[in-house]
Amino acid sequence: MKFEELKTFLDEKADQYNHSGFIEKDPISIPHRFVLKQDIEISGFLTATISWGNRKSILNSAEKMLGFMNHSPYDFVLNVSEKYLKSLEGKPVHRTFNGEDFAEFIRNLKRIYAEYGSMEPLFFPQENESSYYHALDRFRNVFLGNADHRSRKHVSSTYKNSSAKRLMMFLRWMVRQDNKKVDFGIWKLHSPAHLSVPLDVHTGNVSRSLGLVIRKQNDWKTVEELDVILRKMDAADPAKYDFALFGLGVSGAL
Template sequence: MKFEELKIFLDEKADQYNHPGFIENDPIQIPHRFTLKQDIEIAGFLAATISWGNRKAIIKSAEKMLDIMGNTPYDFVLNHSEKDLKLIENKSIHRTFNGEDFTYFIKQFNRIYNENESLEVLFRLNESETSFLHSVERFRSSFLGTEKHRSHKHVSSPYKNSSTKRIIMFLRWMVRKDKRGVDFGIWENIDQRYLSIPLDVHTGNISRKLGLISRTQNDWKTVEELDAVIRKFDENDPAKYDFALFGLGVTKELL
């Protein structure tokens, strides 16, 4: 397809899948159960962190974490006891993300929310930045600290050429504003024009079928390659094409 034809096609697909019905079968339904900003952030970050594998399993595991926190994530993060954490440590959560990891995340959230009103502060871009490359790495440093822990593997690093799919997806949820009812757009100080597509096997394969990218790896360099193309389609809202690529992947329309 030529540029204009491809843009029209992807605009139509983005419009088709970017609606409230999308929420029902997607991990984004987890933060949609809350209205308090901090609850949305915590529930969203946890759901995004375990977003690999079957979506039904992801949602079920995220619900398990919400149940453990009494379905009040922010209150639990701020007011949990050591006894609460001890009860979590040996629990099974989601595949390789276990109770020890969940406990570690709760402790890190506690520290961060005692210092900041919102996670947004940790992701703000500097004036010269046009992607979240350095922002994500600054967040990793703030969230994980310097002490080595097994949980560090659950927060990917673009500096190590990871696509950081789960963090990029979380950023789309928090930053993107379009009044369609799916993404939250609750972060006011980060411009959505710098968002990227959460790149995984499915969105990568669809992007290659459409000729959007040529690299064979699903890594940060490929994220940047895809950025260069989708920002030509819509420089103010490039991440909307995540709905198009994801939807095409789920329906297998291009197979």
């Protein structure tokens, strides 16, 4: 397909899959249960963190985390005791993300919300940055702190060429603003123009089938390759094409 034909095709598919019916079976359904900004952030971040593997399994594991937090994420993060966190350390959560990892994530979130009141300022790109590449590394350093804890492996590093799929998905949820009511767009000081598509098996395979990327690895270099063409299609909202690429991959339509 020529560029204009491909753009028209992907615009149509993005519009087809980006609708409220998408929410129910997707991990984004978890933060959609909440109204308070901090509840949305915390439940969204934790859900995005465990978003690998079968979507039904992801949702079940997210339900487990909500249960640990008494279905009040922000209140839990602010007021949880160390004794209670210790009691969670032996519990299973989601595959290699275990109770010890969950407890450490909550400790980190407690520190961050006490200092910043929101996760939003930790992700700001600087003026000369066109993507979240550097911002994600800055966030990682602040969130993890100096502790050499096993949970570090669950926060991807773009500086190690990771596609950071789960963090990019979380950012899409928080930053994208449209009228479809799927993404939240609650981080008003961020620009959707900085977003990249969360690159996973589905979006990567479809991107290669359509000739959007050549690289075979699903890493940050491929994210940058994909950024080039998607930003030509829509510089203001390139991440909207996540719906098209993911939808085509999951549905088997391509």
